[in-house]
Amino acid sequence: MPIGFDLDEVIAPLLRYHCLYLNQKYSCNISEKDFITYNFWNHYQATQEQAIKDFFEFCETDFFHSIQPFKEARPVLERLSKLEKLHVITARQDFLQPVTRAFVHRNFPRIFSKIDFGNYFGKKGSHITKSELCDRNNIYLLVEDDPKHILPVSKGIPVVMLDKPWNQNVQPSRNIIRAYNWQDIGEIVQEFLVNPNFF
Ligand SMILES: [Mg+2]
Incomplete structure (x- = not known):
């Protein structure tokens, strides 16, 4: 089995690259070490709806496509x-x-x-x-x-x-x-x- x-x-x-994208978009400085939950909207100034939108936007960027x-x-x-x-x-x-x-x-x-x-x-x-x-x-x-x-x-x-x-x-x-x-x-x-x- x-x-x-x-x-x-x-x-x-993924989150490491998503933080790079968010830092660029919002001029902030967050890293995955700050994420004490895996609900992204808890960790920067965004509603859940905006955070999901940001995630989908991130998936279209080079940040997402360069994940190793x-x-x-x-x-x-x-x-x-x-x-x-x-x-x-x-x-x-x-x-x-x-x-x-x-x-x-x-x-x-x-x-x-x-x-x-x-x-x-x-x-x-x-x-x-x-x-x-x-x-x-x-x-x-x-x-x-x-x-x-x-x-x-x-x-x-x-x-x-x-x-x-x-x-x-x-x-x-x-x-x-x-x-x-x-x-x-x-x-x-x-x-x-x-x-x-x-x-
Ligand atoms: Mg996982």
Whole structure:
């Protein structure tokens, strides 16, 4: 059964690039370290509606198109892909499917067998929760950073939570284990593959 990996902030530092865009647009000086929640509108002078608009605008810019993955991810994913099927489970919107598929294929060729989209905050089409994406794809372990997905998904399957400023309030529990870096992710997932009762 496949293992799911979130894309943004787990494989690719999207927020770092989004901050560069916001700093340019609003002449401010924010960085991802300031984000104690992953609701972008809490961290600069914007309503939720404006922040979503800014995000869609950012997706059209060179900032978005120059996102590079975390370099530590590739060797770990390469190793794990030899042991189990890997899926990308992303909340990204449907309109980002082509650019996202190209990004994954360019940076992680032959590593992921599938990419699933939740269309969170999508302008069109229905929104599918990560719990449902995991269910539909028989995902039995998810690597994720965002509390709004971690908490519901962990009711069904174990979650490896990558340590970020915005998930400091999530307490490790029976189904949630904190990883501090990609080396940790690799060790935890490998341990889980050998012993699924590891959590
Ligand atoms: Mg994420």
